[in-house]
Amino acid sequence: MNALKDTKYGLSITEISRKSGMNRNSAAKYLAILVTLGQVEMQIVGPARVYHLSSRxxxxxxxxxxxxxxxxxxxxxxxxxxxxxxxxxxxxxxxxxxxxxxxxxxxxxxxxxxxxxxxxxxxxxxxxxxxxxxxxxxxxxxxxxxxxxxxxxxxxxxxxxxxxxx
The missing domain is CATH 3.30.450.20 (PAS domain)
Structure with a gap:
């Protein structure tokens, strides 16, 4: 969530894993949980999934x-x-x-x-x-x-x- 905090347009899983120092698979699992909890939202942009903090x-x-x-x-x-x-x-x-x-x-x-x-x-x-x-x-x-x-x-x-x- 800290990796997403200061982004205006969101980040891909790869960008999040780089910023957080976490491997890509772990980042994807945590993001799936955060999306389910409503704390993070995901949008599909072309071939990429872009994540950003939720305002909900x-x-x-x-x-x-x-x-x-x-x-x-x-x-x-x-x-x-x-x-x-x-x-x-x-x-x-x-x-x-x-x-x-x-x-x-x-x-x-x-x-x-x-x-x-x-x-x-x-x-x-x-x-x-x-x-x-x-x-x-x-x-x-x-x-x-x-x-x-x-x-x-x-x-x-x-x-x-x-x-x-x-």
């Missing part, structure tokens, strides 16, 4: 439920994966009303708006927002923040926190 937040179901803010997780195909208890209470909504539903079809207008934001599409692609501040949606009556995430099963997506602006 590792998110487990247990962590989601410990957040004090209302949080939902959204898979990379745009469907709601899970919602935490704080979200259910804040928005007076049951899990089964959202889980498995496309963000564009959920019964909360603020979430449907977020689904159209370029920031949301960038987060799905793994780009972190420039700032993690609360932003306004739905005419200012709702606040949100979002972040790219990697879930405990290795799949990618986004977490969104949504609360009423009171």
């Amino acid at each position: 937040i590792p998110m487990s179901s247990a962590a989601l439920n410990r957040f004090p803010d209302p949080i939902i997780s959204v898979s990379d195909d745009g469907t709601v994966r899970k919602i935490n208890k704080a979200f259910q209470i804040c928005w007076n909504i049951e899990k089964n009303q959202l889980a498995g539903v496309s963000l564009k079809d959920v019964p909360l207008p603020a979430l449907r708006e977020i689904a159209d934001f370029s920031e949301y599409r960038k987060a799905l692609d793994g780009e972190a927002a420039e700032t993690n501040i609360w932003k306004k949606v739905s005419g200012g009556s709702v606040l949100y923040w979002l972040s790219p995430a990697v879930f405990d099963d290795g799949s990618l997506g986004v977490i969104i926190s949504l609360r009423k602006n009171e």
Whole structure:
């Protein structure tokens, strides 16, 4: 991970093994583990695999439920994966009303708006927002923040926190 820390465009396995002093096979095994954990991302560029540090937040179901803010997780195909208890209470909504539903079809207008934001599409692609501040949606009556995430099963997506602006 130190070898990847200061790279702008990422490194190949060969470059990582040279920088770290590790043999190529060991580097490849460690990179596979780091990709699975969501700490490193890999892109195929021509014949090479290029690795870079991930900007995604590792998110487990247990962590989601410990957040004090209302949080939902959204898979990379745009469907709601899970919602935490704080979200259910804040928005007076049951899990089964959202889980498995496309963000564009959920019964909360603020979430449907977020689904159209370029920031949301960038987060799905793994780009972190420039700032993690609360932003306004739905005419200012709702606040949100979002972040790219990697879930405990290795799949990618986004977490969104949504609360009423009171």
